[in-house]
Amino acid sequence: MSVTEERTYDFRAIERGWQERWEREGIYAARDDDPRPKYYSLEMLPYPSGDLHVGHAKNYTLGDAIARIHRMRGFNVLHPMGWDAFGLPAENAAIQREIDPETWTRENIRNMQRQIRLMGTSYDWSREIASCDPEFYRWNQWFFIRLLEKGLAYKREAPVNWCPIDQTVLANEQVENGRCWRCGAAVERRNLAQWFFKITDYVERLLRELDRLDGWPERIKTMQRNWIGKSEGVTFSWDVENVEAQIEVFTTRVDTLFGATFLAVAPEHPVVEQILQKMPKARRRIDEFTASLKNKSELERTQLMEKTGVPTGAYAVNPLSREKIPIWVTNYVLAEYGTGAVGGVPAHDERDFVFAKKHGLPIAQVITTPDGSLHAPLHEPYVEDGKLIASGEYTGMKSAIARRAIAARLEAMGRGRVTVNYRIRDWLISRQRYWGTPIPIVYCEKDGIVPVPDDQLPVLLPKNVKFTGQGSPLANEPSFVDTTCPRCGGPARRDPDTMDTFVDSSWYFLRYLDPRNDEKPFDHDVASNWMPVDQYIGGAEHAVLHLLYARFFYKFIVDSGYASGDDEPFTRLFNQGTLLKDGEKMSKSRGNVVGIDDTVERYGVDAMRLFLLKAAPPEDALEWTDEGIVGRVRFVQRVWRAAEPLASIARTVPLDRLPEIRGEAQRELVRALHVALESGKNETATHRFHYNVTTAKLDELVNHLTAALREPDAQDDPAVRYVVHALPIVLAPFAPHLADELWSRMGYERSVHLERWIEPDPAALAVEEITLVVQVNGKVRARIQAAPGIGEDDAFALAMRAPAVTAQIDGKQIRKRIFVADKLLNIVAA
RNA sequence: GGGCACGUGGCGGAAUCGGCAGACGCGCUGGAUUUAGGUUCCAGUGGGGCGACCCAUCCGAGUUCGACUCUCGGCGUGCCCACCA
Numbered sequence: 001m002s003v004t005e006e007r008t009y010d011f012r013a014i015e016r017g018w019q020e021r022w023e024r025e026g027i028y029a030a031r032d033d034d035p036r037p038k039y040y041s042l043e044m045l046p047y048p049s050g051d052l053h054v055g056h057a058k059n060y061t062l063g064d065a066i067a068r069i070h071r072m073r074g075f076n077v078l079h080p081m082g083w084d085a086f087g088l089p090a091e092n093a094a095i096q097r098e099i100d101p102e103t104w105t106r107e108n109i110r111n112m113q114r115q116i117r118l119m120g121t122s123y124d125w126s127r128e129i130a131s132c133d134p135e136f137y138r139w140n141q142w143f144f145i146r147l148l149e150k151g152l153a154y155k156r157e158a159p160v161n162w163c164p165i166d167q168t169v170l171a172n173e174q175v176e177n178g179r180c181w182r183c184g185a186a187v188e189r190r191n192l193a194q195w196f197f198k199i200t201d202y203v204e205r206l207l208r209e210l211d212r213l214d215g216w217p218e219r220i221k222t223m224q225r226n227w228i229g230k231s232e233g234v235t236f237s238w239d240v241e242n243v244e245a246q247i248e249v250f251t252t253r254v255d256t257l258f259g260a261t262f263l264a265v266a267p268e269h270p271v272v273e274q275i276l277q278k279m280p281k282a283r284r285r286i287d288e289f290t291a292s293l294k295n296k297s298e299l300e301r302t303q304l305m306e307k308t309g310v311p312t313g314a315y316a317v318n319p320l321s322r323e324k325i326p327i328w329v330t331n332y333v334l335a336e337y338g339t340g341a342v343g344g345v346p347a348h349d350e351r352d353f354v355f356a357k358k359h360g361l362p363i364a365q366v367i368t369t370p371d372g373s374l375h376a377p378l379h380e381p382y383v384e385d386g387k388l389i390a391s392g393e394y395t396g397m398k399s400a401i402a403r404r405a406i407a408a409r410l411e412a413m414g415r416g417r418v419t420v421n422y423r424i425r426d427w428l429i430s431r432q433r434y435w436g437t438p439i440p441i442v443y444c445e446k447d448g449i450v451p452v453p454d455d456q457l458p459v460l461l462p463k464n465v466k467f468t469g470q471g472s473p474l475a476n477e478p479s480f481v482d483t484t485c486p487r488c489g490g491p492a493r494r495d496p497d498t499m500d501t502f503v504d505s506s507w508y509f510l511r512y513l514d515p516r517n518d519e520k521p522f523d524h525d526v527a528s529n530w531m532p533v534d535q536y537i538g539g540a541e542h543a544v545l546h547l548l549y550a551r552f553f554y555k556f557i558v559d560s561g562y563a564s565g566d567d568e569p570f571t572r573l574f575n576q577g578t579l580l581k582d583g584e585k586m587s588k589s590r591g592n593v594v595g596i597d598d599t600v601e602r603y604g605v606d607a608m609r610l611f612l613l614k615a616a617p618p619e620d621a622l623e624w625t626d627e628g629i630v631g632r633v634r635f636v637q638r639v640w641r642a643a644e645p646l647a648s649i650a651r652t653v654p655l656d657r658l659p660e661i662r663g664e665a666q667r668e669l670v671r672a673l674h675v676a677l678e679s680g681k682n683e684t685a686t687h688r689f690h691y692n693v694t695t696a697k698l699d700e701l702v703n704h705l706t707a708a709l710r711e712p713d714a715q716d717d718p719a720v721r722y723v724v725h726a727l728p729i730v731l732a733p734f735a736p737h738l739a740d741e742l743w744s745r746m747g748y749e750r751s752v753h754l755e756r757w758i759e760p761d762p763a764a765l766a767v768e769e770i771t772l773v774v775q776v777n778g779k780v781r782a783r784i785q786a787a788p789g790i791g792e793d794d795a796f797a798l799a800m801r802a803p804a805v806t807a808q809i810d811g812k813q814i815r816k817r818i819f820v821a822d823k824l825l826n827i828v829a830a
Numbered sequence: 831g832g833g834c835a836c837g838u839g840g841c842g843g844a845a846u847c848g849g850c851a852g853a854c855g856c857g858c859u860g861g862a863u864u865u866a867g868g869u870u871c872c873a874g875u876g877g878g879g880c881g882a883c884c885c886a887u888c889c890g891a892g893u894u895c896g897a898c899u900c901u902c903g904g905c906g907u908g909c910c911c912a913c914c915a
Contacts, residue, residue: 008869177912219834219910226833226911233915251915264915307913332913342915350831351913423914540909614855615842621908628842631855634870641870686846693844696854703854706871773850778896780850807882818895824849828895 009640011604015737019120027751028071028122030078032526039075040530041067042509042570044538044546047084048108052115053593054608054624055579055586061609062576062618063537064121065691068733069684071122072757078530080512081116081123083109085132086501088166088182091435094467101435102463105132115596120605120736122753127515131504132435136511138458139521140503141440143553145451146560152198153429155449159268159336160428162190167471168432169194171500172425173227173545195439195497196426199552203228203422206551215572215687217619220543227544229423234407235339236416238263238316241324245274247316250338250421253348254410255402258391259366260343261356263316263327264309266335267293275314275327282313286329293331307332307355319415320406321392330355338421346381353381366391367399427549429500434465434473436498444485444492453486459494472496505546506553509533509569520562527563535687536570539578547573572687577620586624594624606735607632613734614695617688635699636738639731642705643724646715647745650725658764659722666719669708670764672701673723676730678760695734701727728752774799775826776808792819799825 022028043063046056067079083105090101109130116123129136147153161170165185169192174181199206207228210221233252240247247263265271267290276283289310309330316327325344332351333342346356346363356363367386368374374382385399394402410416430439438459440452452459462480465473474480475496485492507521513530514522531554547570554569578585581592599608610632616622643650653659661667676697683690705723714720728743732752743752767788772795774782782802786795796817799805809829816828 222834223910229911229914231914249915253915332915334914337914339915345915349915351915354913421914543910611855617843620836620843623842625842625856627856635855637870682846688846690844690846692842693846693854696844699854710871771850775849775896778849778894783850804882816895818849820849824896826849826895 009637009644009738009741011606011636011737012601014741015120015600015605018737018740019117022120022122022751022753023117023125025751026126027754028077028079029124029126030076032529034076036074036076038078038530039067039070039535040078040509040533041070041535042080042512042533042537044536044542045082045084045505045508046112047087047089048105048112049089049588050108050111051588051593052112052596053579053586053588054596054599054612055593057119057596057599057608058579058612058618058622059537059539059576060116060119060121061612062574062689062691064119064736065609065613065733066535066537066684066689068122068736068753069680069757071753072729072732072755073681073684074756078127078512079123080127080129081121081125082127082129082508082512083112083131084501084505084508085109085130086137086436086498086504088433088435091433091467091473094435095469098467100463101467102132105130105435118596118600118605119609122736127512129508129511129515131437131501131508134458134460135516135518136508137437137504139507139511140437140499141452141457141459142454142521143503143507144440144499145454147197147556148451150556150560152201152556153195154198155193155195157191157193158196159189160192160194161187162192163187166433167469169428169430171428171502173427173548194428194430195441195495196428197552199427199549200422200424202552202555203230203424205555206548209551209568213568213571213573216570217540217573217575220540220547220573220575223543224548227424227548231421231423233419233421234403234410234416235419236319236410238319238343240271240275240327241315241317243271243275243278243314245271247271247327247341248339249341249343250419251343253345253399253403254406255385255388255391255394255397255399256345256348256366257318257343257406258321258388258394259345259347259364260318260325261346261362261364262325262344262352263341264330264333264344264352264355265312265327265341266333267329267331268335269329269340271327271341272312272329275312279313282311285310286312289329307351307358309355309359319410319413326361328359336425337423347376347378348381348383350381350383365389370398427500427552429503430497431500432472432475432496433498434461434467436501437503438474439495439497439499441495442483442485442492443495444488444490446490447485447487447492450485450487450492456486474498502546502549506549507557509550510554510557510563522562524561524563528565531563532566532568533570535572535574537574537576540575574618574687574689576618577616577622580621580623583623599629603629603633604636604737606738607636610635610695610735613691615692617690617692635702636735638702638706639727639735639738639742642702642709643727643742644745646721646724647742648747649715650721651746653718653721653725655722655726655729655758658761659718661719662717664768665704665708665711666717667768669701669704669723670719671767672697672704673726673730674758674760674764676701677726677758678765680730680733681757681760691734698730698734701730726758729755729758770822772798772822773824774802774805775824776805777828777830778826779808781805781808788822790822792817792825795819795825796827799827 067077071077085105090105093099093104094101161175163170163180163185165183175187231252234254235250237246237248309328312327314327315324344352346352347365348367365376368389369386388394388397388402407418440459442450444450465477481493483492483494510522510527514526555567557563558567586593611629679694679697683694708720728739732739739752769785770788772784772786781804784798812829814829818826
């Protein structure tokens with residue numbers, strides 16, 4: 001073996017060895033009774049899709065660095081991991097390849113456990129959970145029944161989103177641009193009886209309390225606000241001429257009421273049938289129109305079709321002007337939003353304008369610009385607030401004032417009221433699929449809807465189910481569906497549906513706190529002590545799904561007394577940027593994945609981790625390159641070559657005080673260490689987590705160390721020994737294996753990950769000389785070396801000795817001096 | 831169409847408070863070591879000029895002694911929402 005080979009860091013053997021030892025000794029296990037301040041550090045739990053790629057590694061590496069540095073900063077850190085194990089891909093594998101979904105899932109979990117361990121992440125594996133375990137999903141069923149008892153779970157027939165490919169209904173949150181979020185199929189509308197969670201009961205709190213989530217990205221809060229979609233307006237009714245009916249409309253622009261020239265209703269609106277009873281002549285054309293819409297998917301109806309409609313022949317009476325306007329059935333008014341009917345104001349609404357132009361309906365301007373300069377004919381709708389015209393007694397009012405006045409008038413007439421409307425709908429949780437939590441409900445001919453009693457939970461998923469891809473697997477399984485009523489003992493049928501997997505992730509973070517409890521989902525006191533999650537890390541794709549559901553669920557949990565304290569579950573949220581390969585998001589479906597196993601085998605875990613942290617700030621998208629990681633391989637080897645030969649003697653210089661400093665180079669070396677320590681501390685304390693900067697400071701430190709080691713007798717220099725001694729500590733959160741290997745070679749028995757971070761020392765950070773920038777008229781002309789704290793006059797005197805400065809001032813008057821202590825002197829001359 | 835981000839060398843990025851633009855890394859160039867390749871080490875690396883200096887953070891204005899940073903306008907990129915009444 002040659003000399004160079006001997007000094008090469010054998011990362012393959014060393015990294016594996018440390019992972020086994022950490023696990024054997026359980027050094028990352030969190031204890032409930034630890035007296036130190038708690039820190040709950042959580043990454044969104046992964047779906048066990050098969051293989052991890054370096055995109056996953058990016059997410060977990062950041063979370064692990066944060067957990068590790070908090071542990072070293074004196075916190076009792078809880079850092080758990082688990083599996084979001086229910087879901088469609090497992091069932092699709094069953095249909096396509098005849099593998100049992102459970103087998104498929106368990107195999108994937110096993111493989112991903114191995115890969116996550118390969119990354120050297122500091123999880124407390126004793127708390128691991130998988131949502132497909134009956135010990136976990138039992139509590140989904142338990143919570144379902146608690147929600148049912150509170151009236152927050154209910155079954156209702158409603159128009160719902162149906163995915164024809166995945167053969168199940170979807171929540172509104174799972175429909176993106178009219179398409180299924182999983183498979184991309186155009187979603188259809190179906191009227192089905194389904195279970196909902198009443199998230200709308202919590203909508204005001206979910207909206208208002210976003211304001212106090214200071215640790216959340218503004219972007220995510222905005223997305224939640226938009227999704228909730230609160231709008232304030234007026235709901236009021238129109239009489240229908242010659243028909244015993246009223247039509248309620250909701251509008252945010254009641255100031256435009258005098259400009260309504262038609263009334264638009266959704267085809268599904270009940271008033272359509274009432275009108276047809278009186279005026280059967282219109283039936284054929286309305287039926288034809290409605291039928292033409294029926295064939296269209298929701299996507300086509302909302303996005304691709306032009307606005308169209310047919311008149312009903314009936315007229316509505318404007319409650320204020322008494323004007324009669326025609327009632328039209330249209331395709332652009334949605335039955336599910338507001339009241340399903342809208343006053344058509346072409347002059348001041350873009351959709352109504354387009355519709356009126358097409359069908360030759362009048363355009364009546366009732367708002368003009370504040371200066372009154374806008375007059376008919378309008379070539380485009382004027383949708384801003386302005387001043388009312390042609391609006392009876394309200395003419396001349398500003399929009400905002402008119403809105404209040406007209407609302408008050410409608411209220412006084414007993415026709416209307418100020419209302420608030422929300423875009424968000426109740427959360428549809430039924431799924432017509434097998435691989436999920438069975439809904440714990442039994443239908444009895446005598447007793448109706450009967451919840452399964454707590455002591456009969458869990459309702460287990462049956463094994464050996466047939467997967468044909470046709471219809472719901474559980475519904476086709478008589479041994480599961482046929483049961484007896486828990487109340488009367490008579491024949492009954494089980495609900496054949498399973499729950500949306502987002503139910504699992506709405507409270508899983510509480511199960512980590514008490515994972516083996518078989519009497520309750522979690523203990524009240526244990527949960528209250530650990531909650532809320534201090535730092536939550538994950539991608540932004542869950543902004544209106546998981547993150548909204550979990551907030552709802554935790555509010556319910558605190559309201560019900562299952563836990564106490566702040567009812568917001570996640571104090572701080574950090575959105576990781578995605579990992580790109582060749583400019584595209586790395587994903588299995590795109591086929592551009594770089595695997596964990598290959599990367600670790602080739603470059604080592606620490607090099608991979610360092611690259612993922614170093615290449616970009618964690619919130620930014622990061623392009624994976626094989627060239628970039630070799631720089632980190634070099635770094636790991638450079639550290640090893642510098643520090644390992646001194647490992648046996650480094651401990652002779654203690655870390656609890658600064659070492660003897662023999663010269664300027666030694667000062668700079670020790671300073672570089674403390675700069676790195678401070679960077680790690682600050683990036684953590686400010687929650688920026690820009691460890692790309694901290695790792696750059698580590699590079700500078702190692703550059704200084706390498707230079708110092710070229711001096712004769714460097715091994716005997718106390719500053720060199722001190723820095724080598726401290727190196728494992730400052731490396732530990734980022735390159736945990738390398739750090740522990742060096743630490744143990746110094747003779748320590750205990751892992752470096754149980755050591756304290758060294759507090760950056762102001763004396764080490766202080767500089768003996770500062771560089772004062774001298775500007776003339778804002779342009780840098782000289783840099784002068786001076787002692788820190790130099791006064792303005794002394795600085796000026798020094799500056800005037802610099803030829804580059806005097807040359808610029810020559811022949812001019814000095815008007816002003818700006819002096820920033822220890823930084824800059826700007827001489828203004830003209 | 832609306833909202834929110836962002837725009838700095840060949841590339842990823844740094845500059846935390848309005849005060850040295852380009853830290854650190856990749857790549858590249860030259861040198862040393864090496865039979866050679868690789869590794870390692872050293873030096874250099876925004877553009878222009880022989881030079882004192884000049885130009886440069888998407889473009890254009892503005893505020894300021896001083897702007898990558900603040901304001902206004904434009905262009906570009908990304909993400910989210912979108913017949914929501």
